Amino acid sequence: MEEQYNVKITKYALSQMKEIRDYIADELLAPQVAYDLFSEMKKMAASLENMLKRNPLVDSEKWRKQGIRKTIVKNFIIYYWADDGHRTVHITAVVYRKRNQLVELGKMELE
Numbered sequence: 001m002e003e004q005y006n007v008k009i010t011k012y013a014l015s016q017m018k019e020i021r022d023y024i025a026d027e028l029l030a031p032q033v034a035y036d037l038f039s040e041m042k043k044m045a046a047s048l049e050n051m052l053k054r055n056p057l058v059d060s061e062k063w064r065k066q067g068i069r070k071t072i073v074k075n076f077i078i079y080y081w082a083d084d085g086h087r088t089v090h091i092t093a094v095v096y097r098k099r100n101q102l103v104e105l106g107k108m109e110l111e
């Protein structure tokens with residue numbers, strides 16, 4: 001059994017999650033969908049406390065070398081990496097699937 005990790009959502013990733021939630025609620029006029037998606041993202045984040053390596057490393061060699069992994073929630077890819085020394089998972093970005101992932105990865109913070 002893997003040790004339990006703390007999960008930290010970077011300011012950048014949290015701002016992306018809130019932007020997605022607000023867009024769905026305000027622009028698409030679907031507040032319940034926005035709430036459900038935001039809740040599902042937070043639930044997935046919490047699940048990374050255990051078995052965080054169940055998700056694949058990213059395809060890009062540049063980011064794979066840094067241990068960046070990804071998981072999917074609905075139409076969004078959530079990127080994270082593990083600091084084994086401090087037993088912390090850092091969620092670094094939340095990106096809509098149809099966006100250019102390499103461009104978006106370049107914007108994330110590796111706190």
